[in-house]
Amino acid sequence: MATLPQDPALDSAFSLLRHGYRFISGKCRTLHTDVFRTRLLLRPVVCMQGAEAARLFYEQDKFLRHGAMPARIQKTLTGVDGVQSLDGQPHRHRKHLFIRQLMSPARIEALATLHQAHWHAAMAQWPLNRRMVLFDEAQKILCQSVCAWAGIPLPASELNQRAQAFGRMIDSGARLGLAHWRGRRARKSAEQWISAEIKKTRATGPENSDSLLQAFAWHRDEQGHLLPAGVAAVELINVLRPTVAIAQFMTFSVLALHEYPYVRAPLESSHPDYLDWFVLEVRRFYPFFPFLAAYTRQAFTWQGFEFQKGMLTLLDIYGTNHDPRCWYQPDTFNPERFSNWPQDHYTLLANGGATYEHHHRCPGEWITHRLMKVMVRFLVDNLHYEIPAQDLSFSLADMPALPKSRMIIRPVAYQPVPRKEMHDA
Ligand code: HEM
Incomplete structure (x- = not known):
């Protein structure tokens, strides 16, 4: 039995900030290993990468999630006492x-139809030739779609503010200073807003509606108790916020269409599977979450290495999505x-691994995939746009990463009916 390979640096917190998404895979390469021990802000941490490490990470007798998420992430991104x-x-x-609320095909289609309608409505009003910051518009359209789908009233006058607040919650977990505090404020105001909706729903009694708001307001724990309103709000925000976050992958989809123009022809030719492959590749190739965190539940040995009980362990998502042993x-x-x-x-760990039912794998993965398809189809079939000069670079040291310009497009023609259908008619 061997001790885990040790990162020779006294503390690697600065290196993590500097290398971001490439921190774990870079160290693994230097140390010739898939797993190593390091210190982050003086705290011992185990880091690992690759499919075999992922298999281990999801073994529930070996790892626990409770308490693994740093407080700064809970206070911005995830909330406290949520399913994570x-x-x-x-x-x-x-x-x-x-799973019941997010993974039924009928529900996903209802959201996809709403989302498509909102892209059409937004574009019908957009003056042609006016620049659009695609990331910002996508956040708003996603926010509008998911709130309508979930049964949460959202007056038009509040849309910008709410979409921006979800954006700040997503953006601020790993940031320092003002940006981080803005994220905390955004979470607080979102929790107040959604808690008030939960309380209102409970005060009027159960309705004969299958909205998410109703389902979360009336959900009972295993003892039959309603969730505290604040926790029900955290969970409903666990649907709203990540749906708005799909804007990040939508932005990278537009970047991919621009930087790899050979994908256009198969997308335009209605190849039956190419759109699915394209969306999968965007989710594999571009950065989103860098890694997952858990504590070892007990001492054990893996691949001859000794793991101690109670070790904070990080599984590399980005590095595994780019592992040459998994991907040619x-x-x-x-x-x-x-x-x-x-x-x-x-x-492919973009939305986590293992199973949806028994593990923490993302229950919004199918929604993510479907809404990305709606948006790419819309861009390819209904919109003709130009990409003006801008800084499209993004840094893998920024978590989350995004093109610096947030992807500016200039719509030059909008066709409510897809070009293809016009020809078929
Ligand atoms: C933007 C694209 C998305 C990405 C990249 C993403 C990624 C992830 C990842 C990596 C996890 C953690 C998996 C783990 O801990 O093992 C997760 C969990 C989760 N995601 Fe997503 N997600 C996305 C969209 C969504 C959407 C659209 C929803 C809801 C509609 C959603 C709801 C959740 C929830 C509730 C969890 C916690 C599951 C659990 O702890 O069991 N996500 N997601």
């Missing part, structure tokens, strides 16, 4: 609510790699 922090039976019970030429953007993908649950 639960383990075992309480997690399975709460997770079932998300991982730094090449190539949707066709998914033509014979075995649907492995531990190599």
Whole structure:
């Protein structure tokens, strides 16, 4: 039995800030290992990468999620006492609510239809030739779509403010100073808003409606108690905020259409699977969450290495999505790699791995994929746009990463009916 390879740096917090998404894979390369021990702000941490490490990370007798998320992430991104922090039976019970509400094909289609309608409505009003910051517009349209779908009233006058607040919650977890405090304020105001909606719903009694607001307001824990209104709000925000966050992948989709123009022809030709491959490749190739965190539940040995009980452990998402053992030429953007993908649950970790029911894998993964398809289809079929000169670079040291310009497009023609359908008619 060997001790874990040790990062020789006294403390690697600065290196993490400097290398961002490439921190774990870079160290693994230097140390010739898939797992190593380091110190971040003087705290011992284990880091690991790759499909085998992911398989280990999702073994529930070995890892616990409770308490693993740093307070600064809970106070901005995830909220406190949400499903992410639960383990075992309480997690399975709460997770079932998300799976029921978010993963039924009929529900996903209802959201996709709404989302498509909102893109059309936004574009019908947009003056042609006026520049659009795509990331900002996508956030607003996603916010509008998900609130309508969830049954949460959102007056038009509040749309900008609410969409921006969700954006700040997503953006501020890893930021320092003012940006971080703005994220905390944004979470506080979102929790007040959604808690008030939950209380209002409870005060009027159960309605004969299958809205998410109703489902979350009346959800009961395993003992049959309603969730505290604040926790129900955290969970409903766990649907709203990440839906708005899809704007990040939508922005990278537009960047991919621009930087890899060879994808346009198969997308325009209605190839039956290419749009799915394209969206999968965007989710694999571009950065989103850098890693996942958990504590070792007990001491154990893995691949001859000794893990102690109670060690904070980080699993590299970005590095595994770019691991050459899992992906041929991982730094090449190539949707066709998914033509014979075995649907492995531990190599594409953008939305987590393992199962939805028993593990923490993202219950919004199908929604993410579907809404990205709606948006890409809309851009390809209904919109003709130009990409003006701008700074499209993004840094892997920024978490979350985004093109510096937030992707500016200039719509030059909008066709409510797809070009293809006009020809078919
Ligand atoms: C923007 C695209 C998205 C990405 C990249 C993403 C990614 C992730 C990741 C990496 C996890 C953690 C997996 C783990 O801990 O093992 C997660 C969990 C979660 N996601 Fe997503 N997600 C996205 C969109 C969504 C959407 C649209 C929803 C809801 C509509 C959603 C709801 C959740 C919830 C509730 C959890 C916690 C699940 C649990 O702890 O069991 N996500 N997501």
